[in-house]
Amino acid sequence: MTRTVTAALGRLGRVRRDALRAECAPLAELDDVELGARLLADTPTHEHRDPALLRHWAETATGFGTRLRSRCAAAEPRVVERPGGIDRLLLARYVSRPTPTVELFTDTLALGEELVDLLGWRDWYAEGALRATALAHEDAHRLLHGDAALRRALRERLGHTALRVGRFRITGHVAGSEELAAHGYAAARTGLGRSPLLLTAALASAIRALVRN
Amino acid sequence: MGIVILLLMLAGVGLMLTRKLPTAFTLVLLAVAIAAVVGAPFTGENSIIDTVLQEGAVAQAATMLAVLIGSWMGKLMAETGIASTLVRKIVEFGGDRPTVVALGVLLVSALVGTVTGSAPAAMMAGIIGIPAMIAVGVPKTTAAGTILMGIAAGMPFELPIWQFFSTTLNLPVDTVRGFMLKLFPFAVVFAVLFVLIETRRKGVEHTWSLAAPGERSAADRRRNRARQLGDAPWYALLAPLVPLVLALGFELAIIPSMLAGVLYALVTTTRPREMSKRLLRTLYGAFDIAAPPIALFVAIGILLAAVTLPGAVEALNPLVTAISPGHPVIFVVVFALLTPLCLYRGPLNVFGLGAGIAGVLISAGIYPAVAVLGLTASYNQVFGVADPTSTQTVWAAQYSGISPQQVMVRTLPYVWCVALGGLIVTAATQL
Ligand SMILES: [Zn+2]
Numbered sequence: 001m002t003r004t005v006t007a008a009l010g011r012l013g014r015v016r017r018d019a020l021r022a023e024c025a026p027l028a029e030l031d032d033v034e035l036g037a038r039l040l041a042d043t044p045t046h047e048h049r050d051p052a053l054l055r056h057w058a059e060t061a062t063g064f065g066t067r068l069r070s071r072c073a074a075a076e077p078r079v080v081e082r083p084g085g086i087d088r089l090l091l092a093r094y095v096s097r098p099t100p101t102v103e104l105f106t107d108t109l110a111l112g113e114e115l116v117d118l119l120g121w122r123d124w125y126a127e128g129a130l131r132a133t134a135l136a137h138e139d140a141h142r143l144l145h146g147d148a149a150l151r152r153a154l155r156e157r158l159g160h161t162a163l164r165v166g167r168f169r170i171t172g173h174v175a176g177s178e179e180l181a182a183h184g185y186a187a188a189r190t191g192l193g194r195s196p197l198l199l200t201a202a203l204a205s206a207i208r209a210l211v212r213n
Numbered sequence: 214m215g216i217v218i219l220l221l222m223l224a225g226v227g228l229m230l231t232r233k234l235p236t237a238f239t240l241v242l243l244a245v246a247i248a249a250v251v252g253a254p255f256t257g258e259n260s261i262i263d264t265v266l267q268e269g270a271v272a273q274a275a276t277m278l279a280v281l282i283g284s285w286m287g288k289l290m291a292e293t294g295i296a297s298t299l300v301r302k303i304v305e306f307g308g309d310r311p312t313v314v315a316l317g318v319l320l321v322s323a324l325v326g327t328v329t330g331s332a333p334a335a336m337m338a339g340i341i342g343i344p345a346m347i348a349v350g351v352p353k354t355t356a357a358g359t360i361l362m363g364i365a366a367g368m369p370f371e372l373p374i375w376q377f378f379s380t381t382l383n384l385p386v387d388t389v390r391g392f393m394l395k396l397f398p399f400a401v402v403f404a405v406l407f408v409l410i411e412t413r414r415k416g417v418e419h420t421w422s423l424a425a426p427g428e429r430s431a432a433d434r435r436r437n438r439a440r441q442l443g444d445a446p447w448y449a450l451l452a453p454l455v456p457l458v459l460a461l462g463f464e465l466a467i468i469p470s471m472l473a474g475v476l477y478a479l480v481t482t483t484r485p486r487e488m489s490k491r492l493l494r495t496l497y498g499a500f501d502i503a504a505p506p507i508a509l510f511v512a513i514g515i516l517l518a519a520v521t522l523p524g525a526v527e528a529l530n531p532l533v534t535a536i537s538p539g540h541p542v543i544f545v546v547v548f549a550l551l552t553p554l555c556l557y558r559g560p561l562n563v564f565g566l567g568a569g570i571a572g573v574l575i576s577a578g579i580y581p582a583v584a585v586l587g588l589t590a591s592y593n594q595v596f597g598v599a600d601p602t603s604t605q606t607v608w609a610a611q612y613s614g615i616s617p618q619q620v621m622v623r624t625l626p627y628v629w630c631v632a633l634g635g636l637i638v639t640a641a642t643q644l
Contacts, residue, residue, distance in 0.1 A: 092420070162306055
């Protein structure tokens with residue numbers, strides 16, 4: 001498997017590989033909160049929001065995920081490994097029906113591992129950590145999906161007011177916050193040095209480079 | 214002679230299905246061919262030039278204007294942030310419960326659809342609504358289907374469609390409104406059932422995607438930029454209700470009701486100095502959106518004029534009488550089974566050849582006009598959602614990242630039931 005992927009990034013010429021490194025370097029300069037804020041900014045419903053508010057939300061939601069405890073869930077999901085993630089721009093997927101299943105896209109994971117080497121990011125993302133991160137990420141979705149109180153806690157923490165009439169106040173849902181919580185949870189569980197969002201962004205660049213090739 | 218006309222129609226369907234020729238052009242060609250075959254004179258009374266082309270072209274003028282004003286209203290609601298605020302509020306209130314968010318988006322699509330028509334409504338509700346649903350875990354096909362089922366739920370109250378049926382079937386708007394009120398419960402019940410059953414059946418889906426949720430085509434990004442205006446005030450969000458309340462509650466005429474909606478959306482969102490500029494800009498922009506349906510309505514008018522020529526009616530009468538079921542039960546069974554023929558620009562598509570067939574059914578005196586209204590309005594509920602070639606279906610599917618055929622397969626059972634309901638009501642009350 002690793003061999004085919006070496007072939008994947010190896011297919012890029014030296015010039016293109018340098019270009020990819022140059023494209024990813026500025027990403028690494030961004031702090032993790034900014035990466036989270038960018039994810040929110042790209043999520044519909046946040047088009048016009050103040051960047052400072054988005055940063056605040058990104059930090060809060062990620063932090064919520066970091067402190068999230070894994071509970072003894074009723075049943076562990078089935079894990080399926082399959083190729084075909086690069087074509088669909090997917091790294092992992094959780095479906096709750098018919099049976100709760102986590103799909104891991106092996107080609108994307110392998111490309112991620114190789115990309116970490118290419119970019120010299122091993123200090124942040126240990127060998128094999130990406131797979132564990134993906135499992136933990138989807139695990140967080142499963143935790144949140146099955147626990148309304150947990151979701152309410154996240155909403156309260158973010159404190160976005162959707163409606164206020166006098167003292168009466170309804171906290172609104174912040175689209176994208178669960179995704180950030182899942183990344184925060186996964187990063188903490190697997191001990192990553194940087195947010196999984198950094199590697200996600202770099203992977204998107206790498207796939208664009210492969211397509212251009 | 215009737216057989217020749219049917220063969221011509223079949224050839225027309227072939228041209229449309231294989232996309233050799235756009236629907237509008239095919240219908241006009243078909244109309245001229247039918248008129249020629251039945252021996253209509255070149256000019257004068259019941260002629261190709263004066264009756265079919267001249268009178269036919271403007272027969273649907275009221276519908277075209279209603280469509281245009283609907284697009285105008287849509288443009289205005291998009292530019293002033295009314296549409297995006299509606300969807301955003303729904304997502305914020307619906308929160309993290311996929312079913313609640315989907316039901317909310319369903320409601321917004323229905324509401325927006327009543328004034329703007331299907332294609333603009335799909336985009337207005339879908340641009341924010343589809344990614345928002347996907348973000349809370351609604352699977353893609355369910356998300357696209359929710360937008361379309363929502364539009365279908367509002368479709369019985371789509372004012373341009375009232376005008377279309379009124380003109381095409383030569384019925385007073387009151388009669389159309391009356392039937393639509395009976396069709397509405399079926400449309401709503403099955404739309405809600407779609408969301409409840411599909412979200413339960415398919416569960417939730419969360420992806421770790423490498424594409425940013427809002428990262429779509431350049432055109433969508435432009436639309437997003439145009440939307441960076443902040444929230445419209447809460448009372449402006451009532452804008453889509455204005456035409457509905459006037460036309461349904463106060464029984465006002467359609468075009469003035471819709472114009473009132475345009476004015477309401479304008480005054481509640483725009484500073485006086487900017488009003489006339491914005492009004493004109495959105496009106497001109499609306500022509501772009503309304504161009505495809507308007508071209509189609511010109512062609513439908515021409516086709517209708519051709520199939521209702523005395524010669525055509527005479528030729529088709531025995532044929533249609535022979536194959537049209539008279540007994541109410543058989544009427545329901547036969548036309549329910551024929552429902553798929555309105556898909557893929559098929560012969561029963563009311564915004565195509567189906568309009569011509571409806572014209573034949575009425576002018577041949579086989580069914581009362583109200584029964585034909587029931588038949589065509591029931592079919593309209595099906596292809597407005599499930600036809601993989603209709604604009605809103607293609608758009609919603611592509612924006613969700615699935616194929617239009619997947620949407621068709623998922624929604625067809627529900628809209629087929631709606632059509633069946635409409636057919637039963639028709640048979641029970643009109644035959
Ligand atoms: Zn996720």
